[in-house]
Amino acid sequence: MAVAVAVAPPFLGHTSHHSRQTSFKRSTHNTIARFSIKAIYWGPKKSVEPAKPEFTLGDFSLTEIGSKPDSTNSDKSKKLSVSVISSISEISSDEWDACSLDATGPEQFNPFLCHGFLSSLEESGSAAKETGWVPQHIVARDECNNVLGVIPLYLKSHSYGEYVFDHSWADAYYSYGSRYYPKLQCCVPFTPVTGPRILVRSTKYRDEVFDILVSALVALTIEFQVSSLHITFPTANEWGKLKKKGFLQRIGMQYHWKNRNYKSFDEFLMDMKQSKRKNIRQERKKISSQDLNMKRLRGYEIKAKHWDTFYKFYRNTTDNKWGTAYLTRDFFHNMASKMGDQVLLIAAEEEGELVAGALNLIGGNTLYGRLWGCLPHSYYPSLHFEACYYQAIEAAIEYNLEKVEAGAQGEHKIQRGYLPETTYSCHYIVDEDFRNVISNFLDRERAQLEHVMKLLHESSPFKENITL
Structure with a gap:
């Protein structure tokens, strides 16, 4: 059963828009500070200006659960200072990664949230002021200067590289004479991968720090x-x-593959319906018939020449799809040098020459498929399926990982064992009129998407007795 996914575009109906100026004040050391962002640009990849290189959002008191609000016991109360930094380099990798690891736990460690990945984006110029991604990360420290929480945050002048589409919202703002950009974006740039966004250390103040950081995000939006x-x-x-x-x-919605304690790829295939199993085997046979050699390279096995070639693949993919090459050549070299064995490159070779590849990152229990590309003007039947889906499944089984996240788009993934999974996003809209209109749209969109996902699950390639 084939199901066509067609999600209607947003319709933001007519609404009266009240132009208003919101000012937020904060008191720090008996001074009043004001910040404002000037109107920026309409269009992709325009630079934006940060409010200040670095500033504080204020000091807060943390109270241990069970203590009285007026307790004078210094052991029962701590000070929390929340500030904004303009580069992730302003915080050590150990401090950032401690927050990231505590937020996920070792089993669900997310490599995209680590300092090495995010700093590679900034240092390479991929996520920078010049590309419309101004880092404005939030950091929370106690009175001993220990980092208790961080948030990856960017001031943006466009909506590219996010994978949660709000262009129609911007159009609606523009139509009513208001501006949608700049906006604040809390995410991992160019990476549609689920993971915590409010990264908080595992302390007895954890919930309180979380609430303070969320409040700081909202305050910063208004300020x-x-x-x-x-x-x-x-x-x-x-x-x-x-x-x-x-x-x-x-x-x-995205497509993920789940490992049901498989010991081999063939064991996975035995859970598939006969027609789907036959199709996959036929596709895999095409690889050997084309004299292609598949390799899985990890960490130090991936050399500089591999990344130079893979960058050509990446550019070929973006150029053919009329996309934007967000990532620079330096990003791949920097990221690989910092992340070691967390990087897995699935390579296809013909007569010893690298002709295609798929970039993956390995987390605590998940293999994340990210980018794919091949030589320009080359066509190898079924190679994309082999490199991106089947090799990823084999790697997950070999490394005893629970799942493979293959990203958004592509109903063809379903017939290869990747089923729809729900993803999430949260949006704080300052203007009340637009907030109400967008809220109504989101209700309709959600109902439609849930219906589509139900239909897609009904077209599952797995046998009926398999628990999904």
Whole structure:
């Protein structure tokens, strides 16, 4: 059963828009500070200006659970200082990664949230002021200067590289004489991978620090006088918490493969319906018939020449799809040098020459498929399926990983064992009129998407007795 996915574009109906100026003040050391962002640009990849290189959002008190609010016991109360930094290099990798690891736990460690990945984006010029991604990361420290929480945050002048589409919202703002950009974006740039976004250390103050950081995000949105704040691909738990903080909720869909304790690829195939199993085997046979040699290279096995060639593949993919090459050549070299064995490159060779490849990152229990590309003007039947889906499944089985996340788009993934999974995003819209209109749209969009996902699950390639 083939199901066509057609999600209607947003319709933002006519609404009266009240132009207003919002000013947010904060008191720090008996001074009043104001920040504002000037109107920026309409269009992709335009630079934006940060409010200041670095500033504080204020000091807060942390109270241990069970202590009285007026307790004078110094052991019962701590000070938390929340500030904004303009580069992730302003915080050590150890401090950032400690927050990231505590937020996920070792089993669900997310490599995209680590300092090495995010700093590679900034240092390579991929996520930088010049490309419309101004880092404005939030950091929370106690009175001993220990980092208790961080948030990856960017001031943006466009909506590219996010994978949660709000271009129609910007058009609606523009049509009514208002500006949608700049906006604040809490995410991992160019990476539609679910993971925590409010990264908090595991202490007895954890919930309180989380609430303070969310409040700081909202305060910063108002203080910067931007239209909105968007938190994309958070966890389901964060998604639920943020609804209570006044964020609009949105869902999306991706395709994931789940490992049901398979010992081999053939064992996985035995869970498939006969016709689907036959099709996969036929596709895999095409690889050997073309004299292609598949290799899985990890960490130090991947040399500089591999990344130079893979960058050509990446550019070929973006050029053919009329896309934007967000990532620079330096990004791949920097990221690989910092992340070691977390990087897996699936390579296809013909007569010893690298002709195609798929970039993956390995987390605690997940293999994340990210980018694919091949030589220009080359065509190898079924190679994309082999490199991106089947080799990823084999690697997950070999490394005893629970799942493979193959990203968004592509119903063809379903027939190869990758089923729809819900993704999440949260949106804080400052203007009340637009907030109501967008909220109504999101309700309709969610109902439609849930119906589509139900139909897609009904077209599952697995046998009926298999628990999905």
